[in-house]
Each structure stands twice: as structure tokens, then as C-alpha cells.
Amino acid sequence: MTFSPELEVKFSKMLECYPAGRTRSAVVPMLIFAQDEVGHISRELVEEVAKRCKVTPLQVDEVVGYYSMLHTRPMGKFHVQVCTNISCLILGAEDLYEQAKEKLGIGNKEVTADGIFSLEEVECMGACSWAPAVQVNYDFHHNVTPEKFDRLLTELRKAN
Amino acid sequence: MIYNEPNPLETKILTKRFGLANSAAIDTYLANDGYQAFLKASKMTPTQIIDEVKASALRGRGGAGFPTGMKWSFVPRTSPKPKYIIVNADESEPGTCKDRLLMENDPHSLIEGMLIGAFAVDSHKGYIYIRGEYRYQIDCMDRAIAEAYARGYLGKNIQGTGFDFDIYTHSGAGAYECGEETALLDSIEGKRGIPRLKPPFPAVSGAWQSPTLLNNVETFCAVPPIIRDGGAAFAALGTPKNGGTRLLCLSGHVNKPGVYEIPLGYNMLKCIDEFGGGMRGGKKLKAVVPGGSSCPLLKADECDIAMDYDTLAKAKSMLGSGGMVVLDEDTCMVKFALRIMRFYAHESCGWCIPCREGTTWLRKLLQRFHDGGGLKSDIPLIGELSQNMLGRTFCALGDAAAMPTISIVEKFRDEFEAHLDGKPCPYEHAGKFAMA
Numbered sequence: 001m002t003f004s005p006e007l008e009v010k011f012s013k014m015l016e017c018y019p020a021g022r023t024r025s026a027v028v029p030m031l032i033f034a035q036d037e038v039g040h041i042s043r044e045l046v047e048e049v050a051k052r053c054k055v056t057p058l059q060v061d062e063v064v065g066y067y068s069m070l071h072t073r074p075m076g077k078f079h080v081q082v083c084t085n086i087s088c089l090i091l092g093a094e095d096l097y098e099q100a101k102e103k104l105g106i107g108n109k110e111v112t113a114d115g116i117f118s119l120e121e122v123e124c125m126g127a128c129s130w131a132p133a134v135q136v137n138y139d140f141h142h143n144v145t146p147e148k149f150d151r152l153l154t155e156l157r158k159a160n
Numbered sequence: 161m162i163y164n165e166p167n168p169l170e171t172k173i174l175t176k177r178f179g180l181a182n183s184a185a186i187d188t189y190l191a192n193d194g195y196q197a198f199l200k201a202s203k204m205t206p207t208q209i210i211d212e213v214k215a216s217a218l219r220g221r222g223g224a225g226f227p228t229g230m231k232w233s234f235v236p237r238t239s240p241k242p243k244y245i246i247v248n249a250d251e252s253e254p255g256t257c258k259d260r261l262l263m264e265n266d267p268h269s270l271i272e273g274m275l276i277g278a279f280a281v282d283s284h285k286g287y288i289y290i291r292g293e294y295r296y297q298i299d300c301m302d303r304a305i306a307e308a309y310a311r312g313y314l315g316k317n318i319q320g321t322g323f324d325f326d327i328y329t330h331s332g333a334g335a336y337e338c339g340e341e342t343a344l345l346d347s348i349e350g351k352r353g354i355p356r357l358k359p360p361f362p363a364v365s366g367a368w369q370s371p372t373l374l375n376n377v378e379t380f381c382a383v384p385p386i387i388r389d390g391g392a393a394f395a396a397l398g399t400p401k402n403g404g405t406r407l408l409c410l411s412g413h414v415n416k417p418g419v420y421e422i423p424l425g426y427n428m429l430k431c432i433d434e435f436g437g438g439m440r441g442g443k444k445l446k447a448v449v450p451g452g453s454s455c456p457l458l459k460a461d462e463c464d465i466a467m468d469y470d471t472l473a474k475a476k477s478m479l480g481s482g483g484m485v486v487l488d489e490d491t492c493m494v495k496f497a498l499r500i501m502r503f504y505a506h507e508s509c510g511w512c513i514p515c516r517e518g519t520t521w522l523r524k525l526l527q528r529f530h531d532g533g534g535l536k537s538d539i540p541l542i543g544e545l546s547q548n549m550l551g552r553t554f555c556a557l558g559d560a561a562a563m564p565t566i567s568i569v570e571k572f573r574d575e576f577e578a579h580l581d582g583k584p585c586p587y588e589h590a591g592k593f594a595m596a
């Protein structure tokens with residue numbers, strides 16, 4: 001399995017940045033950067049990362065099962081993450097989450113039939129002073145209101 | 161980027177470059193005192209540097225508030241093993257959103273803080289462990305690191321001092337527990353983030369079984385001003401044993417939530433009024449989470465208090481990570497306790513039974529309670545279960561789940577009673593409560 005040239009450069013640097021013989025250290029970052037390019041953590045990807053980091057596929061599987069951002073099946077093109085933790089909760093985040101479920105017609109960690117959206121209720125994402133907060137892929141959206149959220153989802157659908 | 165207006169009442173030490181044009185660029189940094197502290201430190205002895213940090217009364221900004229200078233002195237400088245600098249940029253404690261601002265707006269101050277730490281303990285490699293969701297901040301740090309190499313502030317023989325230091329960013333992938341320092345070490349070694357038995361502490365045996373100096377982003381960012389202007393000047397900003405300023409992450413029911421830099425010891429009610437612009441909609445204050453979701457809550461009448469580590473500890477709470485969440489009179493405390501417990505149950509790494517089972521059980525109890533199925537006997541049971549977790553778990557996540565819960569049950573018992581006998585949550589519109 002090969003990745004884009006940029007990612008290949010990133011990965012070869014990554015494997016060298018840890019102390020000698022410690023290539024296992026690259027497992028988590030390699031998985032997440034590869035997932036961004038490949039879409040999800042496939043069997044093939046697990047084996048590839050295991051090979052590159054000189055660990056067994058089982059050791060990679062252990063890690064995949066632990067970290068919440070690693071997905072073993074494809075998510076939507078736009079992964080909509082609504083924080084409902086305390087600062088967001090008290091400023092209406094649950095309503096935003098319900099709104100997303102209704103508008104997208106999917107539940108937690110589900111994907112729309114056309115593969116454009118997926119939804120996830122997430123824990124605090126470090127945007128508490130600008131709550132309620134939503135993250136779409138890696139983009140933060142701050143001080144989200146129902147109207148802003150509605151517009152955002154409509155725009156994303158159009159942008160597709 | 162900054163996301164809220166600064167306030168003229170702030171004491172801007174760590175944030176003084178925020179808002180400058182291209183504040184993250186190395187040229188802006190160099191034009192505004194940048195890397196002067198490292199050059200000064202490179203002419204000091206390691207003991208002098210550590211003594212200066214001790215004199216500053218700087219305490220860890222990650223949550224526990226351990227004296228930074230003392231931590232630095234635990235690293236065995238003459239160890240034959242390589243030594244590592246690790247920055248905890250996992251920033252996942254609910255209510256906390258400051259480290260990202262430092263990395264976005266002033267990444268070179270973090271690099272310089274690491275450099276000084278590295279020089280003090282004779283380390284030549286540093287890693288910044290950044291939570292996976294912070295991809296933008298990882299990019300900000302990578303850009304700053306590349307600039308520092310290009311300008312000779314990283315790499316070999318830095319600025320002719322003969323000192324070598326390399327820095328790398330390391331992405332997490334979503335796990336609150338990886339903010340716990342020893343779980344972070346396992347994570348950086350490519351494993352699940354399960355905490356380690358302590359001692360040995362990371363300073364003696366940390367990453368790859370080598371001595372490791374591990375601090376929070378904000379802690380490292382405080383070091384350049386300490387070395388530049390002297391530890392005593394930093395200490396004088398705060399209260400005794402609680403030196404300097406910190407970034408207050410103000411959120412919740414205030415008019416102007418935001419991140420503001422305040423000297424330690426600032427009065428909590430004044431924070432709400434002067435920085436928060438008062439309570440939203442003129443509502444009454446009900447409670448405050450002083451420093452992130454793991455801290456015991458203070459009731460409105462306990463909030464006339466100085467915000468430093470020791471004063472809050474005396475009030476049986478904590479200054480924690482700086483995440484101050486303000487709750488108004490319309491907040492349902494049962495639901496608030498439930499949301500906190502849902503978080504800890506989700507993030508428990510599952511390694512030890514009191515935490516794994518305790519958080520899950522409490523989550524179910526609180527959910528049932530909030531849904532209207534609570535029994536009178538559940539109220540003491542929630543308190544008792546939490547009390548039984550306290551101090552009996554492998555790492556502090558168990559305590560973090562128990563402490564706020566105990567405080568809510570103790571201080572807001574009447575709200576639990578108001579949910580009894582199948583009564584709907586008094587704070588929610590009728591139809592919504594079934595969802596909880």
C-alpha cells in the first residue's frame with residue numbers, strides 16, 4: 001500500500017523522529033494521518049502500518065480499538081461532530097445534536113445513504129469559551145446557533 | 161487566532177503577543193523579546209535556571225498544580241540515558257480551551273520554554289503530544305518548528321551556544337485519558353493509553369524508560385518570561401506559593417465568555433463581572449466549576465473567593481486546568497452531574513475496576529434519576545459510590561469523576577429531591593424530559 005507523495009515524506013520523517021528502535025511510537029499518528037487520506041482504518045491499512053512500524057497487526061488493532069477518532073468503517077465526507085459536554089450542554093448543545101439528527105436523518109456514528117454526512121456526539125473539543133461548538137472534519141465552528149447550524153449543513157450539502 | 165476581545169483588566173504576560181499582526185511568525189516573536197530568555201539561560205548554570213523557576217512559584221497549569229521548579233529538579237541531569245522533554249497538549253478536560261490559543265498565537269514561546277527546560281536538564285529531544293482533534297494547532301506548531309530550524313533556534317549548535325535540540329509534534333487520536341501523564345507516555349510509545357504505576361515518576365523513568373520532563377503547554381510558555389524578567393517578578397504577580405498569571409477559560413452563562421489572562425488570586429466573582437461582563441440575561445448565579453469538570457463545584461455563596469491553588473484547596477475544590485464554567489439559576493444540577501459522569505464513564509480506560517464499574521454504574525443511576533425513575537435511597541447511594549471510588553483507583557480519573565459528583569449531591573440535594581416520584585425535571589420543558 002502506498003500513500004500520496006506528501007504523506008510518504010511525512011511518514012519516513014515520522015519513523016525517524018523517535019529514538020532508535022522505537023518505530024512503534026509512530027503507530028497512532030501514522031494511523032490518524034493515513035485515515036485522513038484513505039477514509040477509514042481498513043484491514044489493509046492495519047497491516048501496512050504494522051509493517052512500517054515493525055509491530056504485529058494485533059498490536060495495531062489494540063490501538064485502533066482504543067482511540068475514538070479511529071474508525072474501522074468509512075464515515076461521511078463531512079464528519080459532523082457536536083460537543084455536548086458541560087460548557088456546550090448548558091448553552092443548548094443537546095438541541096443542536098437533535099437538530100443534526102433530524103436534518104441528516106441519521107443517529108450517532110451513522111452515515112447518510114449518499115455517504116456525504118456522518119454524525120457523532122463528541123466530548124469536549126477545547127472550544128468551551130466559544131460554546132456551543134461543532135467540528136466538521138477538522139474545522140471548528142464556534143458559538144453555533146440553530147440558524148447557523150442549519151446554514152452550515154445546507155452549505156456543506158451544496159458544496160459537495 | 162483569537163476568538164474573543166481582550167479585556168483591559170487582563171495582566172498580559174503569556175498573551176502579550178496575541179493580537180499582533182502575524183503573531184505566530186518568528187519575526188514577530190523575535191521583535192517582541194523572542195528567544196532572549198533562551199540566550200540568557202544558555203549563560204546560566206542548570207541550577208540557576210531551576211532556582212529561577214522555583215523562585216517564580218510557578219505551578220503546573222495542566223491540573224495538579226505541582227511546583228514546576230521542583231519537578232525540574234527531579235530529573236537526574238547526569239543520567240547516562242538520554243532525557244526527553246514532553247509537552248502535554250492533550251487539552252481535554254471539559255471547560256478548558258487555552259493551550260490551543262498559545263499554540264495558535266504564540267507557538268515560539270512554547271518552543272522557547274521547551275528549549276530552556278531542555279538546557280536545564282540536558283535533553284536533546286522534545287515531543288509535543290497534541291490531541292488529534294487539534295490538527296490546525298499541530299500545523300501551527302509544525303510551521304513554527306520549521307521556522308525555528310531555518311533560523312537556527314532548533315537543531316545543532318543553537319545560536320552558537322553549542323547546544324543541540326530537536327522538537328517533533330506527535331498527534332493523539334481521541335482519548336481524554338492520554339492527558340494523564342503516564343498514559344500519555346504509553347500512548348507516545350504506540351500503545352493504548354493506560355496509566356503506569358507510580359513511582360517511578362516520569363522525571364526518573366518516563367518516555368522509553370528514560371528521564372522525562374513533562375509539563376503542560378501553558379507551564380512551558382510561562383518559562384521564558386520567568387527567565388527574562390526573573391522568577392521574583394513572576395511570583396509577585398500572584399499570591400504566595402501561587403506565582404504569576406494564568407489563562408482563565410471562562411465559559412457558560414456569562415455575557416462575555418472567553419480566555420483571559422489573570423494573576424493568580426483574582427476574585428472569582430470579579431472574574432464573572434469584570435471579564436464575563438456579568439451573568440447572561442441578568443439571571444442569578446447558581447454555581448461555578450472552578451477549573452475543569454473534575455473540580456468540586458462551588459455554590460453561589462462560596463464564590464467570593466481568591467482563585468489560587470491553595471485558597472481553592474481550602475474551600476475543598478481545585479484551581480485545576482483553568483476551565484471556569486459559570487452556571488445560572490436555570491441549570492439542572494442533576495443533569496449536569498449526569499453529563500459529567502457520562503464523560504468519565506466514556507473516557508475511563510477500563511484498567512481498574514472501581515473506575516470502570518463505578519463510573520458506568522453512576523452514569524446509569526444518574527440517568528435513571530434524571531429520567532424520573534429515581535428512588536430516595538439513590539441520593540445517598542450516588543454519594544456513597546463516588547466516595548468509594550475516591551482514592552481507590554489506579555489513576556486520578558476515578559477521583560476526577562467522583563469529586564464533582566460528591567459536591568453536587570452534597571450541595572444540591574434539594575434538586576435531586578425535586579426529581580423524585582416520577583416528577584419531570586423542573587428545569588426542562590415538559591416534552592423534552594423523556595429524552596434526557
Ligand SMILES: Cc1cc2nc3c(=O)[nH]c(=O)nc-3n(C[C@H](O)[C@H](O)[C@H](O)COP(=O)(O)O)c2cc1C
Binds near residue numbers: 220342377
Ligand atoms: C485523567 C487525567 C487527564 C489529564 N489531562 C490533562 C491534559 O489534557 N493536559 C494536561 O496538561 N494535563 C492533564 N492531566 C495532568 C497530567 O497528568 C500532568 O499532571 C500534567 O500534564 C503535568 O504538567 P504540569 O505540571 O505542567 O501541569 C491529566 C490528568 C489526569 C488524571
Ligand code: SF4
Binds near residue numbers: 355509512513559
Ligand atoms: S482510574 Fe479509570 S482511567 Fe484511571 S486507570 Fe483506572 S480505569 Fe483507567
Ligand code: FES
Binds near residue numbers: 089125127
Ligand atoms: S464543553 Fe464543548 S467544547 Fe468544551
